[in-house]
Amino acid sequence: MQVRGSVIKSIDSFVADVHSSKYEDWKKGLSEASNLLLSSVSTSNWYPVEPGVIAPTQVLCDMFYQDKKKGAWESGRYSAKMGLTGIYKVFVLISSPAFLLKRASRVIATFYEPTDLTVVDSTDNSMVIQFTKLPIKNELIEYRIAGWMEMALEICGCKNLNIDITKSMAQGRDRFETSITWD
Template sequence: MQVRGSVIKSIDSFVSDVHSAKYEEWKNNLSSASSLLLSSVSTSSWYPVEPGVIAPTQVLCDMFYTDKKKGAWESGRYSAKVGLTGIYKVFVLISSPTFLLKRATRVIATFYDPTDLTVADTTDNSMVIQFTELPIKNELIEYRIAGWMEMALEICGCKNLKVDITKSMAQGSSIFETTINWD
């Protein structure tokens, strides 16, 4: 159950950029394991998901959001916004939403391990993505991923976008499923 260092860095950057007035307080509220990991993280290396993503996201949600799901979602959106820059932004801008989401299996696997997902249904304006494996069954991870997908599709040019989590492994389902619609 591991996560790429770039995901951990994006959480740190999110708090530093979006909640800068309380950034130091956030860092001080992290567990010693999360603090140690954050101080030495390499974006290309793999780290345990609990101290790397779940615990820091939980602290940011507790400090800045009355709805932890919203905090995790916003953190995921930020990660996509920052991560899909440079050459990646060009790729996203010239991709159709369907093309981008069909490659989600490769993209997600570069950030979370183990991960297994499939595109269960697709039309010109919708898609259902089902994760049958995630590194851990956790609601914050699911909301981060859904938020990331939403921002990636916004960058791709989707209008009237709606991303819904329709099944949750964290809530006992055998899969994590997102249903995505756009104009």
């Protein structure tokens, strides 16, 4: 159950950019293991998901958001915004939403391991995506991923975007499922 270092870096950058006045307080709230990872993380290496993503996201949600789901979602959006710039921005800008999401299994596998993602239904303005495997059954991970998808689709030019988490592995279901619609 691992996560790519770039995901860990994006959480650190999110807090430093969005909650800069409380950044040092956030770092003090992290465990020794999480702080050690943050101080030595390489964006291309794999790290344990608990100290790398879940614990830092939990602390940021506890400190800055009344609704932890919103905090995880916003952190995921930020991660997409940062990750889909530069050379990747061109790919996203010229992709249709369906094209991008149908390749999401390859994209998500570069950040979380192990994962298994399938597009189970798709139209010109909607899609249902199911994850039957995630590195850990955790609601914060699910909301980060949904937030990431939302920002990626906004970058693609989607308007009136709606992403609903319809099934949650963290809540005991056999899959994590999102239903996505756009204009």
